[in-house]
Amino acid sequence: MTGWPLLRNDSAAAAGLRATNALVSALIAWALPIAVGGVLMVFDVLFLRSGETATALTGVSVVLLYSPVLTWIGLIPGALMLVVLLRLGWGGLGPALAVGLVLGWIATLLFGGPGPVSLFTAFGIVLSGVTWMVLRLRRPGAFVAA
Numbered sequence: 753m754t755g756w757p758l759l760r761n762d763s764a765a766a767a768g769l770r771a772t773n774a775l776v777s778a779l780i781a782w783a784l785p786i787a788v789g790g791v792l793m794v795f796d797v798l799f800l801r802s803g804e805t806a807t808a809l810t811g812v813s814v815v816l817l818y819s820p821v822l823t824w825i826g827l828i829p830g831a832l833m834l835v836v837l838l839r840l841g842w843g844g845l846g847p848a849l850a851v852g853l854v855l856g857w858i859a860t861l862l863f864g865g866p867g868p869v870s871l872f873t874a875f876g877i878v879l880s881g882v883t884w885m886v887l888r889l890r891r892p893g894a895f896v897a898a
Contacts (some may be wrong), residue, residue: 756845756888760898763841769894771835776885777887778831781879782820789816819875826855826876831883838894845884852880 792813800806800847835852837843856876888895 755897757897759844759846760841761838761843762896762898763839765896766838766894769835771832772833773891774835774887777890778827780886781882782824782827785816785819789813791842794802823875823879826859830855830880835846848880849877852876
């Protein structure tokens, strides 16, 4: 029976999981902000002409549209770490989010940012969770709760 493991999973069920499965899931998670940013930008252009809401929505959509320029740096090692965690039996959502937190924090240290938490950290956590969910939807047999 598959499930939504928060911490532990059955490592035997994840033994057949390949790195390419996680990398394809990371590719989907990498492209998702482009789609969301594009939809927000179209909404902004069609329905919001001016004002603070239009300015804020434009800023969010631009950040989402350009996020794939840097997010691949964390998504590739994060996807590979997710496979390792699943095979070790620690492939739940919590450890996946922790990997995103750590990789985002490392990116903040490398590229700079305000304090220990920055946009890199936020994107690391969110995209790690999205990668985990996409992988879980694509290969549900690997996510048997322990």
